[in-house]
Amino acid sequence: MKFTYHNPTRLIFGAGTLAQLGTEARAYGKKALLVTGGGSIKRNGTFQRAVASLEQAGVSWAECSGVEPNPRLSTVKRGAGIAKEEGCDIVVALGGGSTMDAAKVMAAAVFYEGDPWDMMVHRGENRRKPERALPIVTIPTLAATGSEMNGGAVITDEATTVKSFVVAECLYPKVSVVDPELAASVPADQTAYGVCDLITHVTESYFNGVDGTPLQDRIAEGIIITAMEWGPKAVVNGHDVEARAQVQWASTVALMGVAQVGSNAAFPVHIIEHSLSAHHDIAHGAGLSIVSPAWMRFAARSRPERFAQFAQRIFGIPFQKDNAAEAAAEGIGRFEAFLRTIGCPTRLSEVGIGEELLERYAKDSLLIASDAEGRLPGRPPMSASDIVETLRSVL
Numbered sequence: 001m002k003f004t005y006h007n008p009t010r011l012i013f014g015a016g017t018l019a020q021l022g023t024e025a026r027a028y029g030k031k032a033l034l035v036t037g038g039g040s041i042k043r044n045g046t047f048q049r050a051v052a053s054l055e056q057a058g059v060s061w062a063e064c065s066g067v068e069p070n071p072r073l074s075t076v077k078r079g080a081g082i083a084k085e086e087g088c089d090i091v092v093a094l095g096g097g098s099t100m101d102a103a104k105v106m107a108a109a110v111f112y113e114g115d116p117w118d119m120m121v122h123r124g125e126n127r128r129k130p131e132r133a134l135p136i137v138t139i140p141t142l143a144a145t146g147s148e149m150n151g152g153a154v155i156t157d158e159a160t161t162v163k164s165f166v167v168a169e170c171l172y173p174k175v176s177v178v179d180p181e182l183a184a185s186v187p188a189d190q191t192a193y194g195v196c197d198l199i200t201h202v203t204e205s206y207f208n209g210v211d212g213t214p215l216q217d218r219i220a221e222g223i224i225i226t227a228m229e230w231g232p233k234a235v236v237n238g239h240d241v242e243a244r245a246q247v248q249w250a251s252t253v254a255l256m257g258v259a260q261v262g263s264n265a266a267f268p269v270h271i272i273e274h275s276l277s278a279h280h281d282i283a284h285g286a287g288l289s290i291v292s293p294a295w296m297r298f299a300a301r302s303r304p305e306r307f308a309q310f311a312q313r314i315f316g317i318p319f320q321k322d323n324a325a326e327a328a329a330e331g332i333g334r335f336e337a338f339l340r341t342i343g344c345p346t347r348l349s350e351v352g353i354g355e356e357l358l359e360r361y362a363k364d365s366l367l368i369a370s371d372a373e374g375r376l377p378g379r380p381p382m383s384a385s386d387i388v389e390t391l392r393s394v395l
């Protein structure tokens with residue numbers, strides 16, 4: 001295990017912290033590009049409170065509204081254009097992961113010569129990584145992606161229906177104001193998808209990382225158990241502020257790097273899911289809840305002990321070396337059942353996806369990352385036909 005870890009984001013967490021937005025933002029700029037989604041925050045009053053806080057602190061703003069779920073390249077370009085025209089010196093994202101991701105890439109696109117799509121990863125590499133961005137402040141309104149405390153962003157090029165990501169130092173928010181009360185209005189289905197997303201952020205590194213990371217294993221298990229305890233409460237009663245707080249914190253910790261550090265893990269489930277949401281515009285967490293158990297069944301064939309450990313530590317399923325495969329299968333089944341209990345889909349047909357484009361999803365996944373043998377990195381690596389068969393198993 002060998003690594004460098006640095007997370008520069010200042011995190012302000014807790015119910016009511018939205019009121020601090022203005023003073024926090026004012027430390028970095030005077031005029032904000034205020035990036036927002038499809039309107040939920042205007043209906044629930046969050047937008048009005050955020051604007052009041054900014055104005056009170058002397059921060060003026062220009063809005064880029066309408067960031068769509070699975071944010072598009074054209075939206076990023078539009079936002080960067082507004083920031084330049086309006087002379088914004090800071091970017092404030094108020095919304096879910098889509099809004100935060102779009103805002104991050106807008107902040108970099110302001111300084112970027114050429115097409116912002118070149119920032120994104122293709123075949124495991126950035127054509128040109130962004131090195132500079134306007135200061136970014138994020139206020140998540142939904143617990144899922146962890147974008148509020150990482151340097152990643154995921155964008156779809158709608159012209160080619162390819163969804164890719166960028167990770168860069170300059171994309172870490174300077175400050176994140178994480179007020180779990182803001183998620184009270186998130187509908188039950190999106191809440192459940194967020195729970196699945198945050199769990200998948202740690203299962204990716206748990207199952208695909210290098211051996212010999214026992215502390216990271218325990219961090220991941222703690223996050224999964226916490227999400228499985230508090231997630232259903234937030235799904236059942238969105239106004240349960242305690243449940244919202246625990247899920248929000250779990251989602252931040254799940255992808256702020258501590259669970260992944262030193263693991264050198266590929267994220268195959270994410271890359272496959274991104275190919276689905278790029279084509280069908282489904283919620284990322286819903287796609288993950290279909291792909292993740294299917295991928296686990298595929299990967300458990302080559303490493304049953306690892307999945308038996310997951311079964312034992314998360315679900316209390318006992319195992320010995322000679323019954324690891326059965327314990328692994330039982331654990332994966334229990335995980336899939338949990339996802340169903342909270343209302344997540346586990347079959348492609350539930351989100352309107354058939355078998356027509358299975359090869360295309362495999363091809364698109366390999367376009368984002370592939371090893372020397374043309375396989376999707378992970379443990380084990382997947383050939384195009386492995387991806388097709390894995391998806392076929394959950395039609």
Ligand code: NZQ
Pocket residue numbers: 036037038039040041044067068069070071095096097098099101141142143144145146147150152153154182183184185186187190194197255270274284285
């Ligand atoms: O746009 P509005 O009207 O706000 O509605 C949104 C949207 O319809 C709604 N919503 C958000 N906050 C709400 C709310 N509705 C009521 N009350 C609130 N407080 O929820 C819907 C989904 O929002 P979205 O931002 O798309 O969801 P999420 O946070 O799950 O973000 C998904 C995107 O993030 C990417 C995904 O690929 C996807 O594009 N990811 C980003 C990552 C990162 N930057 O680190 C990592 C993830 O693995 C993921 O890939």
Ligand code: ZN
Pocket residue numbers: 145197198200201270284
């Ligand atoms: Zn995710």
